[in-house]
Amino acid sequence: MAGVAARRAVLEILDRVWEGAPLDEAIAKTRPFEHLEGPDRGFARLLATQTLRRRGALDHLIGEFLDRPLPKKSARVMDILRIAAAQLLILETPAHAAVSTSVELANERGETQGYAKLINAIARKIGEAGKEALEKIPARTDTPSWMWRAWERQFGPVVAKAIAEAHRETPPLDLTFKPGEDVEAWIARFKEAGLDARPLAMGGARLPLVSDVTALPGFEDGAWWVQDAAASLPVKLLGDIAGKVVFDLCAAPGGKTLQLAAAGARVTAVDKSGARMERVSENLARTKLTADIVEDDALRFKPAEKADAILLDAPCTATGTIRRHPDIPWSKGETALAALAELQSKMIDHALSLLKPGGLLVYCVCSLQREEGERQAKAALARHPEIERVPVTAAEIGGLDKAVTREGDMRTLPSMLAGEGEMDGFFAARLRLSA
Numbered sequence: 532m533a534g535v536a537a538r539r540a541v542l543e544i545l546d547r548v549w550e551g552a553p554l555d556e557a558i559a560k561t562r563p564f565e566h567l568e569g570p571d572r573g574f575a576r577l578l579a580t581q582t583l584r585r586r587g588a589l590d591h592l593i594g595e596f597l598d599r600p601l602p603k604k605s606a607r608v609m610d611i612l613r614i615a616a617a618q619l620l621i622l623e624t625p626a627h628a629a630v631s632t633s634v635e636l637a638n639e640r641g642e643t644q645g646y647a648k649l650i651n652a653i654a655r656k657i658g659e660a661g662k663e664a665l666e667k668i669p670a671r672t673d674t675p676s677w678m679w680r681a682w683e684r685q686f687g688p689v690v691a692k693a694i695a696e697a698h699r700e701t702p703p704l705d706l707t708f709k710p711g712e713d714v715e716a717w718i719a720r721f722k723e724a725g726l727d728a729r730p731l732a733m734g735g736a737r738l739p740l741v742s743d744v745t746a747l748p749g750f751e752d753g754a755w756w757v758q759d760a761a762a763s764l765p766v767k768l769l770g771d772i773a774g775k776v777v778f779d780l781c782a783a784p785g786g787k788t789l790q791l792a793a794a795g796a797r798v799t800a801v802d803k804s805g806a807r808m809e810r811v812s813e814n815l816a817r818t819k820l821t822a823d824i825v826e827d828d829a830l831r832f833k834p835a836e837k838a839d840a841i842l843l844d845a846p847c848t849a850t851g852t853i854r855r856h857p858d859i860p861w862s863k864g865e866t867a868l869a870a871l872a873e874l875q876s877k878m879i880d881h882a883l884s885l886l887k888p889g890g891l892l893v894y895c896v897c898s899l900q901r902e903e904g905e906r907q908a909k910a911a912l913a914r915h916p917e918i919e920r921v922p923v924t925a926a927e928i929g930g931l932d933k934a935v936t937r938e939g940d941m942r943t944l945p946s947m948l949a950g951e952g953e954m955d956g957f958f959a960a961r962l963r964l965s966a
């Protein structure tokens with residue numbers, strides 16, 4: 532049974548997330564987390580993830596038991612209540628452990644000591660209310676209102692609700708294999724290892740989420756890499772790229788670089804983050820694939836030779852990946868969206884200037900927001916009479932016809948592959964420069 536140290540580490544992780552750090556980074560930088568033993572680490576990671584995933588609903592429920600809202604300066608009291616509620620209603624932690632550790636945490640600091648009794652009473656009431664109380668709260672409660680309104684406008688209320696419901700689920704682990712690997716044979720090996728693996732229509736395999744992918748069969752051999760089913764689709768839109776000069780303009784951590792290199796392209800991978808580029812180099816080494824690595828700003832990148840094809844997987848709000856990164860609703864606001872949309876259109880313009888006549892640009896983002904997706908494609912076509920859209924077909928993306936828009940772009944949603952583990956939300960447009 533995890534002790535109070537694991538819960539203390541979760542509070543610190545949450546603090547960092549509220550300051551704007553992505554969850555993975557917050558975990559990596561939290562010292563008390565590092566000092567936990569293996570199972571306690573697993574517990575702390577799960578508790579932080581689930582608290583963030585259901586923060587809206589947990590807050591709503593806590594609010595129902597509070598006579599009056601907590602003062603703003605009592606943020607830590609609210610976090611103690613959040614993690615108590617997540618343990619009681621999601622993790623199924625025994626009530627005595629969830630309640631007593633919460634009271635212990637409250638008693639550790641002067642600022643929270645005065646709330647220990649209140650925390651005790653509310654945590655008990657939440658435990659008594661049980662899971663059903665949480666299940667009754669609509670999924671949209673876990674989505675900030677600006678995001679919810681945008682999805683409702685863009686996809687309609689039914690789909691927006693399905694998206695929010697998909698965000699409640701723990702996502703699976705999707706793997707993309709090197710060409711030539713026998714996916715069925717690998718699936719058989721995963722099954723032998725006790726994992727419920729199955730093939731994906733768009734290629735690759737789907738497994739239940741595991742805590743350590745490096746221990747899976749085939750990791751050391753570099754037979755596969757981790758990549759959500761949706762993230763594997765944009766590269767397919769470049770068609771046959773064997774022997775062609777391809778730029779991967781925002782490349783790190785490199786899932787798509789590996790796909791491009793595995794397809795036989797002469798790849799130049801560009802990213803402005805040196806630290807993230809190290810991950811690309813590690814991934815290339817593990818999979819025995821090659822690409823030129825360039826640490827540069829994609830807006831300034833000036834290659835000696837132009838490209839036959841470019842993949843621009845632009846920085847974005849990443850709202851399509853909330854299942855995997857439940858901190859996003861709380862760390863990305865509308866202000867970030869506007870700034871990113873401006874950067875994306877500049878990146879598209881610069882990418883087009885690096886293409887050979889007749890070359891293809893696939894622009895993609897793991898965002899659900901139309902300002903970063905559909906509107907970027909439309910605006911690029913309006914700004915550049917020298918480009919045309921090459922419509923995406925369902926056959927190119929594993930037969931996923933629902934993901935082909937009327938305009939001919941690709942739009943996947945977290946509510947797709949429903950009941951089979953769903954998928955990330957991605958947008959991709961394929962644009963060709965006139966010859």
Ligand SMILES: C[S@@+](CC[C@H](N)C(=O)[O-])C[C@H]1O[C@@H](n2cnc3c(N)ncnc32)[C@H](O)[C@@H]1O
Pocket residue numbers: 780781782783784785786787788801802803804807827828829830844845846847897
């Ligand atoms: C969506 S991620 C790319 C994911 C990657 N394509 C993959 O499949 O693994 C966006 C990347 O853009 C990079 N980035 C952000 N601004 C950039 C810029 N101005 N120039 C180059 N890279 C940039 C970030 O460092 C980040 O690695």
